[in-house]
Amino acid sequence: MKNIQTLKGFRDFLPLEALKRQYVIDKLKKEFELYGFEPLETPSLEYEEILSGKYGQEGEKLMYRFEDLGKRKVAMRYDQTVPLARLIALYRNKLYFPFKRYQIQNVWRAENTQKGRYREFIQCDIDIVGSTSLLADAEVVELSIKALQVLGFKKFKILVNDRKVFTSLLLNKDLSKDELSTFVRIIDKIKKIGKDGVLEELSKYGFKRETANILLTKIQNQEKTDTLKDIYAILENSSIAKGQLVFEPTLARGLDYYTGLIFEIETEEYEAGSLGGGGRYDNLVGMFANEQIPAVGFAFGFDRIIEAMDYLQLFPTNLKTSKVLVTIFSNELKDNALEVVAKLRENLINSELFLSSQSVIDKQLKYANQKSIPYVVIIGPEEASQKLLTLKDMSSGQQEKLTLPELIKKVKNL
């Protein structure tokens, strides 16, 4: 037999999975647009020079790149921020700022699939570009939570920090810039490996245990910065329960990217935790424009969200497309069936016609069952002569005879 597998880390999405993905995307988009965010699309392929050198060692290793037929060196989209930066430079005079955009596209990374990672996956980002106002920071936090609420998530923990918390160590000359990088990268793991784990790892990198302990305690005892106090104050006006915001001074979220607010959203209802993260990054989007362009954004963990929604049963049970199957009793009664299915569709009821006029009704009912179509319409000779239709409820097995308008009214309200 021929090879018919997908590549490792690449996925087919059969209808039910595809419908779930679409459901999440539609809900998120609607919420993003409620806040005035607009969609944006960039190409799957870029000149390699646009992307290379932007994602650190890891990015260089994992990026899909090749030479195209015209001998151009090209690379596949690795994230949505570098293409955004390119686009901002290219269309600077055509866009209005603050530019609020959302972007939901695939990215490709040659990840280790043994860790359960995918090589093609959706990134879902919201960003506000061109505003230094903390109103922007607060809006991104609020919208991120609202969007997750719209999907059905209820209990959040929003871990919040300000990158400036760490710079205090620099200003006090506790650490050099390089040391700080290492220090921050390691204390970011405190949730996973605990305080002892962090101190242990720091000692491997040459930090004396005692000094490390003092610095860590210093960070843990940091108070909210003015930036965070202001953001909290703005958020008080929104419907975000105050208790959901948790100041977490050890939260670092990577290294040199963020410049102010950083935050992560976790759900307490599902172990795997983080549904996404974001923050302010004022030195990145201007990279191609050769000027500083402030930005603040959030990235939803799309696959994680689907996983969590499956686990928490947050998907509607009627996600399947068809509500009604109109059967064909016999070739003579085919036109009756065609007429009924047309009327159902006119009334915007998702309906299928059984696509054969040669099958016994049992086979047609079986098809409805297999496809979880909840209602079946049967028009036999008796129904046809009485100008009635039989409606069968596939879960209860109950049947009733109705006129077409009655049936439409009934199915519409189900």
Next chain:
Amino acid sequence: MKNIQTLKGFRDFLPLEALKRQYVIDKLKKEFELYGFEPLETPSLEYEEILSGKYGQEGEKLMYRFEDLGKRKVAMRYDQTVPLARLIALYRNKLYFPFKRYQIQNVWRAENTQKGRYREFIQCDIDIVGSTSLLADAEVVELSIKALQVLGFKKFKILVNDRKVFTSLLLNKDLSKDELSTFVRIIDKIKKIGKDGVLEELSKYGFKRETANILLTKIQNQEKTDTLKDIYAILENSSIAKGQLVFEPTLARGLDYYTGLIFEIETEEYEAGSLGGGGRYDNLVGMFANEQIPAVGFAFGFDRIIEAMDYLQLFPTNLKTSKVLVTIFSNELKDNALEVVAKLRENLINSELFLSSQSVIDKQLKYANQKSIPYVVIIGPEEASQKLLTLKDMSSGQQEKLTLPELIKKVKNL
């Protein structure tokens, strides 16, 4: 300055363009689902061996392919039919037939961009797999037209033919199989180059002018096959105006792919013509499953549809996301603005907050103008003390003072 261009044939879609694309996709999906079609997604990358040899010489030349980091030979999606065939073979026991799916994803082809072609573009396909019934053929024709009607297209010409029209020449031994291939490929151009053009080109391929003329006339005088008569009869029950179906015996749509019905939809309102095409192809989808699996489908010309809709002004004028901009009069009145924008969003009115508490109102109005936001809310000290809001209509310039509930009611209905 650094290179900030996209690759030739690849496009950025700024918000308005992205919104248009999304509008078309949403409308199409909804209509597809009304007919019980379900979404499907396949990966962007496949093993090269899955795709190679399936698209003729042209496909071999234009396909994006490379070696990945694991030295696997991979290729980028070139169409959606070959991946569908692979998926059908892989999930044969999990899917129920007839399997009705739609698929809207990018494909990549290294086309000659001087011909105005893109190298990354959306394909939008509907297909019914596993039914030989002409009810399926008719359903695909009907849904294709309905979907275009939902987008606002009105006057169609649906060119219809049956590939079997040509096989008559084979059966009568007028032509050999190879000759028929050439003959059909050339007469397919009759609309573009006229009868004389066709005869001329046929003569280049060794057909005597007289014979060619006889055969061409024979084709042109063909009558509808029984298949077409039956499909017409089924379609009479749908709301497709009979006059829109035009039997066109010279229509061929490529060569060896289709096995029965073929059709193309043109709009008479826009020159560039064809909005898509399709037909029955019973020998393709089974290629990986090693059995015959009948199929009938239609491919919408996505970029052409957008072009035509732009030309015919079929996009809603209020496609922009934000309906209202809530301005911030001063830092002191910031909370009032936050409260109003929250209420508007609670009422599902797409609203933006001006993201700075330091800007004069004029600058904020300019922002609304640039972004074509139709309504602006102003809450100055006077409004705040009266518990009123000023609503400014940006197109008429008119202002009125309203209470928040009045304003919500008014904006909702606009």
